[in-house]
Amino acid sequence: MPEIRRDPVSGRWTIVASTRTERPSDFASGKISKSKKNCPFCPGNEEQTPPEIYCVKSSKENAWRLRVVPNKYPALIPSLDAECLKSEGLYKRMEGIGNHEVIIETPDHFRQLHEMAEEDITEVFKCFVLRIREIKKDKKIKYIMIFKNYGRHAGASLAHPHSQLIAMPMVPMRVEGELDGAKTYFSQKNSCVFCDMIREEISFKKRIVEENDFFIAINPYASRFTFETWILPKKHLSHLENTQEDYLKNLAGVLKSTVKKINHSLGDTSYNILIHTMPAQEGASDFYHWHIEIMPKFSYMAGFEWGTGFYINTVAPERATEILNLGKIYDK
């Protein structure tokens, strides 16, 4: 059983999951095998994954468009027991209760996000919404993080297009920080900081990467990473899982165009995509606004960033927007 340990100084949590060292060696070396050979996510190799949790069938007989399976090397494990904080002298820990699932986005090993059909991307988001709604029925689950690691520098271990979902028994520190910041802003200005940011960006124009009636993609003012891009619904909405289907279709379009621009300007760069949404057990919020963060990774994080949470970005976001929109190639 993995355990979750709390740092007594900062309150930050670490999952100590020794089972994960049993992952295939392509992970350990930091290399990703791009070959289809032995890919556990490819059609025909379904028995290599733990039993399927959810599946979208294709119109072709016996074929699938999307599968959800438990992660074979889970960071957290479901349990019927109630979670409970235990003391070890000065320290505190919990059992590693939760869910760790893999969403296999397409049967096609080589079709990356920006090459997928919009309706297939919509299907992926519909699946996220369904899985969150299902998992949050378990009141022990306090936060559900959905993320995608693409490429070696972003921590990916397998090349086949997939996202991951981790459902955990507490709200993580960095999410708490964002919620607190948004709450403080709301208490001062009586408006949502994300809604105000969207208004500001629409009037300033120089940091907009993509926009339709429902969503906007921007390079945020204080981008930590070169070409960091956020996608936000224009209408205020705190929970991803309460997003209507017609919105998800529009999101698929904006996400695809945005990643296509990033791919065009930066080449086959590694990136992380994260979905930031309200804690699972909380009701609709006036102050928080769900959104997606895309973080290209082409340099290594250095000591200064680790020590301070203070980032150094060598390309101003306005310049990043210009490069992305003019279709220029960025010379790394």
Next chain:
Amino acid sequence: MPEIRRDPVSGRWTIVASTRTERPSDFASGKISKSKKNCPFCPGNEEQTPPEIYCVKSSKENAWRLRVVPNKYPALIPSLDAECLKSEGLYKRMEGIGNHEVIIETPDHFRQLHEMAEEDITEVFKCFVLRIREIKKDKKIKYIMIFKNYGRHAGASLAHPHSQLIAMPMVPMRVEGELDGAKTYFSQKNSCVFCDMIREEISFKKRIVEENDFFIAINPYASRFTFETWILPKKHLSHLENTQEDYLKNLAGVLKSTVKKINHSLGDTSYNILIHTMPAQEGASDFYHWHIEIMPKFSYMAGFEWGTGFYINTVAPERATEILNLGKIYDK
């Protein structure tokens, strides 16, 4: 002039320093040239760095043991003007005022930290103390972070042994978080959380990597990174710059032995070393305790960690201690 931008949601700061893209191409590709050829930190190439700030001469004529120079591609730049927070609509920013220095630890291009003489390591720490005392005379400087990036995965751009110092006009968010946590602990227990941790580790025994009369090196209970190691002075002390010289000699011994063990068990692994100390303008504190964090880097940080500040560590710290102390080789 670089600028420091504040994220309006989380309050996190980013330095937007476009000048740093002019760094030599070995940085951009993420590769480090190990060769001495054209190394700006090697003796004979002194004119390749900006003019020297500080120097420890060798007994040999015209030779040096250690040099401090301004970073040629600084993230922050000294200024006589007072810093001031400016508004840009919803957003806030400051001019990128501060110091960014490089401490060239030895004239020997190939001598890594664990191979240096203890007295040379002592000299490096004496230099840190001197530079902090000098820089904090400028009351605009609120925090001084000293760090070392070794190896490609840790974000190093040059192979020649060196550390860096960044002095900045605000206390960064992650440092604030640590200070707040320590303050809260003190208010509840009337003792320093770090002092209590040292007592706990000495009695538990299983996470101690090195120890002498003055310092202890441990794998902390909630280690974020595999083989993460902290070094703490046993006596309560909040500021590195108030550490006495005989302590620094003892620190050099513990640091050298610790990094030697890490190098033996993990091979030539990248690592970051960070010094956590009190904010520059604050007086001696009962609740905070300066310390060093060593973070080996042999896998890439993935989306989950970014999104949550919640880490997954596949080797329990007690196991890491065992491997380091038995002199085993860890099979990555």
